[in-house]
Amino acid sequence: MGFLDIKNATKSYGAVKVLHETDISIEEGEFLVLVGPSGCGKSTLLNMIAGLENITTGDIAIKGRSMNGVRPADRNIAMVFQSYALYPNMNVGQNIVFGLEMHGVPKPERDKAMKEVAELLQIEHLLDRKPGQLSGGQRQRVAMGRALVRDPDVFLFDEPLSNLDAKLRVDMRTEIKKLHQKLKTTIVYVTHDQIEALTLSTRIAVMYGGHVQQLGTPKEIYDNPANMFVAGFMGSPSMNLFPATIAVENGRAVARTKLVGGAEATLPFAEGRGFERHEGRDIVLGLRPEAITDRDGADRNSQSVHVVEAHVEVTEPAGSDTFVVTQMGGKEVTGRFRADVDVQAGQSFPFAINMDKAVVFDPETEARIS
Amino acid sequence: MSSNATATVVRTGAGSRFVIYTLLILFCLYYLLPLYVMVVNSLKPLSEIQAGGMMSLPEEWTVAPWASAWSTAQIGVEATGLKPFFWNSIVMVVPAVAISTVLGALNGYVLTKWRFRGDTIIFGLLLFGCFIPFQMVLIPMARMLGIVGLAGTVPGLIFVHLVYGIGFSTLYFRNYYQQFPTELVRAAMIDGAGFFTIFRRIMLPSSGPIAVVCVIWQFTNIWNDFLFGASFSDFDSQPMTVALNNLVQSSTGVKEYNVHFAGAIMAALPTLLVYIVAGRYFVRGLMAGSVKG
């Protein structure tokens, strides 16, 4: 049993089931990120943990205590909202300690707690201002301060960075990570940004259509996506997914796929992955862009780098890397080349493909084949 | 808003501007004329009015008609002036406005932030209540007041106005609170605030504009009401409007037009005052939510 246990929880609005049976369990001090496209039910699940939405069936327990029927105020949680939800009529200091006041903490202690939090977040000079007189980033800090001051069992964050500009978002992301490392409080964090999910979390739940598609560590999610949705959603640029067929050559499983111009590429899988038993099966092959690169950029530790001559369609220099687009199995495939490789659109060029990390999906069910 | 306004103003030449202003001034005079007639005639002796000088300024200025209307004029059978009825109206209007505004705010809060099964039906019924013609409820209401023992009293009138007022005040506050971010309420819930604490500490401090709108609306309606006042009050609980009517209708002796004018202005003064004090919030409150920020 974990610190936060979600067991078979569902949520329906009338006849519409927006969250299907969900099981998530995390330990104390973990950083769980709920990630998925808009409308997949992330906020709904977070609000159910907070007690702002009641759960239709199932159970949510914090520290082994079932939260069914427990008021939000009595769950010992704190929440940061997407809009920050600062009380407009109170100044920053009053905003921060409102929760303490409501929980009956005496004034001297409240003032002390306010000072500590303000110092931690470097907002001491803002304490007398009204929320309307703050910038977006400052509001964000105040909202965090309001949560931090409570010293709760679990922090709940609903897309706390999505209203900030790109630069500030990256800075605050780092700060949140630092805060977590310092405070070691359990956090549940909602975002639709997969980079935020990968950088912040110790555990990720990828959601889609009201289902948790996969629950795992960032590495598990990135390296071994459970299905094509997770594979395509996590990672930027996203994983290349293209049709191929499994064949066996010299007792070793290979993936065969069509290149531009009708030539066929044969890509041997790493040994011992056991794909031989799927001989003849049509599959979707998944390869991350960094597994498709120039000959000298290939991973030297890999057991199964295979070089394929392919037609370059587009090159997209991105400073540190150059993304090179070709076609395999009729689908666009992006490779990540070192920036100084001289590769031109329209030419044929050797692509080094690292099959160690290749993943294989069933084209019908979209689930991973192992 | 202001930048919008300037951006959309149609550019006009000096000629057309002259025409527009002339027209506006003429209309303004036209609308102010009755007030002028009332004011000047309330300040002259009766003889001057009888001589036919309705439009002219008083030759002899006097406040006697005002004094008479306030404290000595014949209302019905007694010569009390309008004073006691003015107080009747105040004692009726203030609680009726205050209570209906507070209840409307609470209703609006519940209907937007603590929604429950069937809440839209309840809101629909309240709205429907706003538009039931007064005449239809006269007899059932008289019966009800009789049963609960409030017939012919000021509290009875307060009750009637409350019942009618809640529909409108609820409508105002519900529409206003609809725009109020629900996340604030949720944040307060997590912070540990209860139903009334959220209302008092979070909702009410942001409700100024709509409260002003509601107060002006209720005050004007209740103060100016004649039908309920005439139907549900006894002689000693009559509101100002009914007393004014009695003053004008008193058929003993000559018709003292100057006193009538003074009385009529007195009856209109409080609503005028409310508009002057709070009127600029009225427009602002009606616009609230329509403009972002």
Ligand SMILES: Nc1ncnc2c1ncn2[C@@H]1O[C@H](COP(=O)(O)OP(=O)(O)OP(=O)(O)O)[C@@H](O)[C@H]1O
């Ligand atoms: N009160 C409601 N009644 C009916 N359906 C609702 C209600 N609230 C949310 N939903 C539906 O539940 C689904 C999940 O909503 P939710 O707000 O959890 O999405 P989300 O993953 O947080 O999306 P976003 O990234 O846009 O915030 C959506 O399809 C939404 O339409």
Ligand SMILES: [Mg+2]
């Ligand atoms: Mg959401």
